[in-house]
Amino acid sequence: MQLLEERIRREGKIRPGGILKVDNFLNHQIDTALLFEMSKEYLRLFGNEKVTKILTIEASGIALASMTAYLFSVPLVFAKKSKTKNISDEVYAVEIPSFTHGNTNTVVVSKEYLQPGDRVLLIDDFLATGAALVGLKALVEMAGGTVVGAGIAVEKAFQGGGDKLRAEGMRIESLARIASMSDEGEITFC
Amino acid sequence: MQLLEERIRREGKIRPGGILKVDNFLNHQIDTALLFEMSKEYLRLFGNEKVTKILTIEASGIALASMTAYLFSVPLVFAKKSKTKNISDEVYAVEIPSFTHGNTNTVVVSKEYLQPGDRVLLIDDFLATGAALVGLKALVEMAGGTVVGAGIAVEKAFQGGGDKLRAEGMRIESLARIASMSDEGEITFC
Numbered sequence: 001m002q003l004l005e006e007r008i009r010r011e012g013k014i015r016p017g018g019i020l021k022v023d024n025f026l027n028h029q030i031d032t033a034l035l036f037e038m039s040k041e042y043l044r045l046f047g048n049e050k051v052t053k054i055l056t057i058e059a060s061g062i063a064l065a066s067m068t069a070y071l072f073s074v075p076l077v078f079a080k081k082s083k084t085k086n087i088s089d090e091v092y093a094v095e096i097p098s099f100t101h102g103n104t105n106t107v108v109v110s111k112e113y114l115q116p117g118d119r120v121l122l123i124d125d126f127l128a129t130g131a132a133l134v135g136l137k138a139l140v141e142m143a144g145g146t147v148v149g150a151g152i153a154v155e156k157a158f159q160g161g162g163d164k165l166r167a168e169g170m171r172i173e174s175l176a177r178i179a180s181m182s183d184e185g186e187i188t189f190c
Numbered sequence: 191m192q193l194l195e196e197r198i199r200r201e202g203k204i205r206p207g208g209i210l211k212v213d214n215f216l217n218h219q220i221d222t223a224l225l226f227e228m229s230k231e232y233l234r235l236f237g238n239e240k241v242t243k244i245l246t247i248e249a250s251g252i253a254l255a256s257m258t259a260y261l262f263s264v265p266l267v268f269a270k271k272s273k274t275k276n277i278s279d280e281v282y283a284v285e286i287p288s289f290t291h292g293n294t295n296t297v298v299v300s301k302e303y304l305q306p307g308d309r310v311l312l313i314d315d316f317l318a319t320g321a322a323l324v325g326l327k328a329l330v331e332m333a334g335g336t337v338v339g340a341g342i343a344v345e346k347a348f349q350g351g352g353d354k355l356r357a358e359g360m361r362i363e364s365l366a367r368i369a370s371m372s373d374e375g376e377i378t379f380c
Contacts, residue, residue, distance in 0.1 A: 029267045029303040032260035058249035063256035063266065070222040076253065077219045083291060101273060113219040 116144030130161025286325035306334030320351025
């Protein structure tokens with residue numbers, strides 16, 4: 001999606017260790033008009049998939065996912081990072097390692113909000129190693145639902161997570177796919 | 191706002207200790223069409239205030255705040271819960287105690303995203319003790335900006351935080367104000 005690529009090129013900042021900061025419009029300060037355009041693109045791509053729910057993970061995916069849920073006219077569910085290791089039997093839980101923070105979060109969804117028969121579109125702002133998508137997919141499948149695909153804002157393709165999941169059969173639509181980032185700040189898109 | 195009050199009456203669940211769970215449409219599973227109607231109400235109430243930014247705090251306020259920012263056509267900024275106690279000098283930071291979780295979070299906003307001259311509308315899903323609004327207001331004022339008011343979804347008026355802040359001069363518009371909740375599950379609105 002040219003609009004997003006241009007914005008990344010203009011305002012993205014590269015930090016040591018393969019971190020791309022898009023805090024100016026996607027992760028901390030958020031341009032909701034841009035999110036709306038991105039969500040329209042997800043609707044174009046997945047609009048025929050009979051989506052019943054949008055699932056994302058807190059926190060930075062929520063804004064994009066809520067616009068998308070609005071356009072699809074389906075509920076948004078966001079998986080929560082659990083504060084405790086004591087998991088109640090009212091939730092589905094998975095462990096998701098975080099590339100950015102170098103830790104692992106226990107992530108939960110109430111069993112009420114994922115059901116057998118749900119056709120779930122995953123939405124997230126970043127795709128790097130794919131750990132978040134793997135975890136979200138596991139939550140949906142614990143509930144007996146189906147993942148119809150994933151709508152991603154920025155895929156760091158050089159980290160390989162997206163292609164690995166595609167090879168396993170997940171449909172992933174990333175609106176910007178980064179082939180490489182140099183320490184000098186140059187970004188090359190796929 | 192009748193739409194929200196009816197929804198709380200129908201789907202809200204009361205938990206021991208004065209906790210109101212609205213996980214079904216506001217906090218975990220989210221009805222974005224409802225958020226859109228709520229955001230239109232904030233636009234009606236604050237539309238003449240020359241708002242330049244919407245500020246909320248992660249995570250559960252983000253969906254509502256992003257709809258509001260979209261309708262106001264201004265950036266959304268969300269204050270982040272810091273993972274470390276080491277605060278960089280690139281951010282404004284405050285301590286915000288959490289009524290629900292019984293802990294205190296260090297909450298930060300990058301100095302880039304709050305500026306002198308900003309006219310900020312605070313948005314949050316809940317108002318109880320008012321601690322979150324006090325903290326967000328402090329962040330705006332550290333930056334030399336002005337808080338034009340706060341748009342809240344559910345105010346637990348019996349906890350007194352809203353009236354205390356109104357007495358100090360903050361304009362607070364809560365779309366549902368709860369006067370009391372009984373352990374039997376009865377909710378009375380103001």
